């Protein structure tokens with residue numbers, strides 16, 4: 217199937233908004249083209265719509281061509297764009313693999329795109345045969361999250377490769393938590409083999425920059441071109457571009473040290489939680505959170521809440537019955553969780 221067959225015809229034809237800065241290339245002395253305030257401040261000018269300087273640094277860091285990188289207002293923006301580029305409202309469908317990240321469905325619901333589901337297997341892996349059967353002629357996008365939220369595990373590579381053999385719509389692999397997983401698990405290096413693959417990453421997790429809202433998508437240059445066409449012109453603001461540039465040029469060691477610390481806390485917390493009588497299971501995690509099955513999750517949730525500790529209740533989610541999802545905090549925060557559980561009667 218060609219890309220053109222997958223894209224909504226109106227998007228394929230779309231003449232994108234052409235911003236003032238977009239049309240003019242080069243250096244000028246006087247900018248009177250964008251109705252900005254000439255006095256203003258350091259922020260009086262519109263930011264670069266295609267974030268070239270930032271993308272060049274990311275391109276070097278990830279060994280990816282600039283034209284295969286999209287930057288958005290969080291990866292949630294990329295998810296929304298994918299929905300609007302490929303799925304005709306009221307006609308096309310997506311396939312999600314619960315239990316998984318909730319925004320795929322919300323984004324589809326907003327766009328009036330039908331959501332089909334194929335549950336993960338009991339060990340939280342993708343069910344290849346189930347996916348084969350759940351795919352319809354209208355299925356345009358399949359969302360795979362690896363490491364998966366909320367289960368924390370990586371999805372088996374061979375199974376995903378098998379899915380690529382029979383599904384020729386868009387496959388999104390959401391790698392929001394990939395920085396916490398062992399090296400070389402990312403799908404980035406395989407992008408050349410799969411023209412229908414979109415990989416999502418984010419500055420919100422390992423980089424510790426959830427507040428700046430910066431997400432990334434990597435795909436063929438044709439798909440990235442479509443995403444750039446559909447996005448609002450100035451979707452990544454100047455402060456965000458600057459903060460990300462600073463992090464990439466000065467904060468790499470900090471980020472790597474924090475990932476090591478978080479992963480070691482994940483291991484410590486796993487062991488200590490496994491020893492507790494009210495804990496039935498701690499699921500293996502390659503992310504910065506643990507999915508923990510309790511004998512009485514409502515009681516634990518309430519008890520932690522009363523102590524001022526918020527965790528995510530996943531106990532009503534299929535395959536996560538009895539489970540709370542606990543983000544790995546600082547050693548002090550994690551100790552507080554354990555001490556609070558000690559006080560529970």
Ligand SMILES: Cc1ncc(COP(=O)(O)O)c(C=O)c1O
Pocket residue numbers: 289290291292293317361365390392393417418419420426429430431
């Ligand atoms: C799997 C997954 N993808 C994407 C996101 C959203 O990331 P962003 O902050 O970049 O929008 C999250 C946030 O929790 C997530 O868990």
